[in-house]
Amino acid sequence: MEPKYGDVIKITLQGDAWALYVDNGEIVHLVLIDEASGTNSASAKRKVMLKKDLLSEVAGNSKSNYHVENKYDGSLHIRETRAIQRSVDLLLKNQVIYEIEGIFEQYSQLIVEQLRYDNTDMECSGANPGDLIEMPSPGLLYSHWGVYVGNGYVVHLVKEDSMGSSGSSSSSSSGSSSVTGYVWKDRLTEYVPDKNYKVNNKYDKKYPPRDVIDIIKDANEQAWKEHKYNLLTMNCEHFATKLRYSTGVSGQVQMALSAVAGIVGSSSFSSSSI
Numbered sequence: 455m456e457p458k459y460g461d462v463i464k465i466t467l468q469g470d471a472w473a474l475y476v477d478n479g480e481i482v483h484l485v486l487i488d489e490a491s492g493t494n495s496a497s498a499k500r501k502v503m504l505k506k507d508l509l510s511e512v513a514g515n516s517k518s519n520y521h522v523e524n525k526y527d528g529s530l531h532i533r534e535t536r537a538i539q540r541s542v543d544l545l546l547k548n549q550v551i552y553e554i555e556g557i558f559e560q561y562s563q564l565i566v567e568q569l570r571y572d573n574t575d576m577e578c579s580g581a582n583p584g585d586l587i588e589m590p591s592p593g594l595l596y597s598h599w600g601v602y603v604g605n606g607y608v609v610h611l612v613k614e615d616s617m618g619s620s621g622s623s624s625s626s627s628s629g630s631s632s633v634t635g636y637v638w639k640d641r642l643t644e645y646v647p648d649k650n651y652k653v654n655n656k657y658d659k660k661y662p663p664r665d666v667i668d669i670i671k672d673a674n675e676q677a678w679k680e681h682k683y684n685l686l687t688m689n690c691e692h693f694a695t696k697l698r699y700s701t702g703v704s705g706q707v708q709m710a711l712s713a714v715a716g717i718v719g720s721s722s723f724s725s726s727s728i
Contacts, residue, residue, distance in 0.1 A: 457509075457522050460538045460570055464523040465513045472563040473512065474542070474570065475522075481509045482542055482569075484562040487551065499555050504545045504565070530571040536678060541569055541644055550647045576606030578642050581653050584666040586694050588654040589646050596706050599694040600642075601673050602653070608642045609673040611635050611693035613683040635683030637676045637693070661699035673697050 457463060457475035465471040473483035485505045513520040524532075533541075544550075554561045568576070581587065583604040590597045600610030613635045642651060655663070663669075676697075682688055685707070692702035 455522050459535055460533070461522045462524050462566055462570055463509070463513075463520050465520045467513050467519040470559050471512070472559070472566045473509070474538075474566045475509070476506065476539075476542060479508055479510065480506055481512065482506050482546070482566075483512065484552075484558075484565055486558065499553060500558060501551055501553050502558070502561070503549060503551050504542070506546060524570065526567065526571055530573055533570060533572055537639070538569055540638065541641060544640065544644045545647075548644075548647050550644070572605055576641060576643070577604070578602065578606055581642075582666075584663065584669040584698060585653045586655050586698055587642065587651055589651045592650070597691075599691040601669065601694050601697045602642070603639070603670045603673050606641045606643065607639055608645065609637060609639050609677050609697075610645075611637050611681055611683060611688075611690045613689075632682050632684040632688070635681050637679055637681045639674070639677035655698070656705070657695060657699060657703055661695075661701050661703070663698050664700055669697050 459475060459477045461475040463473040463475050463481060465473060471483065473481035475481055482504050484502045487501050487503050509520065552561070552565070581602045583602060585602045587600045587602050587608050587610075588597045589599070598610065600608040602608050613633060638645075643649065681693070688702065689704055689707065691704040691706055695704070696702035
């Protein structure tokens with residue numbers, strides 16, 4: 455059987471290896487990038503990352519060296535092709551490094567199967583469906599925001615960035631004109647691989663949260679679609695808070711505008727005092 459996008463490939467050329475087929479004769483698979491001494495031991499620690507290669511370069515030119523093995527198709531939910539593609543793109547772009555302890559082949563199989571299937575192991579500790587997720591931007595004063603919808607996924611608005619780099623849709627640019635943004639539905643641990651995020655339902659005392667079912671329904675309906683982005687009136691924080699409260703709020707914008715108003719006021723006062 456010829457592999458299709460998202461198929462799990464078992465390669466038997468030299469022992470067992472696992473990969474995910476991504477079209478055009480290419481696969482993604484785990485590779486070792488750093489090994490300490492004694493890595494032949496099952497308890498050895500290794501660093502690995504996802505890599506894209508031609509299937510023929512890994513398995514050789516004979517089709518007898520590999521086969522499709524989607525063995526959990528009948529028991530686990532198969533992710534949409536666009537979701538698998540998104541995960542692959544993020545993991546490759548962010549050069550996510552895993553530190554593993556145990557048998558490499560087993561971990562390789564686990565990661566590949568997590569790309570194909572949804573499962574409850576992807577849940578994010580401490581986050582409940584409908585929660586606001588704050589993702590601070592390193593070295594900057596603003597954060598990126600999204601809504602947790604369960605099973606490890608966050609729905610969030612980004613601005614003019616097909617890859618949706620972390621923080622790209624926050625208050626990081628000037629101007630008040632609207633542009634076309636995009637709403638992604640990402641696995642939180644893939645979008646923020648350093649786990650620099652937190653639950654922050656900071657407006658709950660001021661605005662009553664909507665029913666969780668409605669939050670998740672509306673978030674999922676808007677995912678994978680273009681969406682208006684405006685720095686002052688519809689940035690990532692406005693989008694997330696509107697889903698949770700029916701009211702779009704951005705404390706970041708309010709703080710920035712207050713700071714600008716303070717500077718202008720101070721300047722006017724100084725000028726009039728001269």
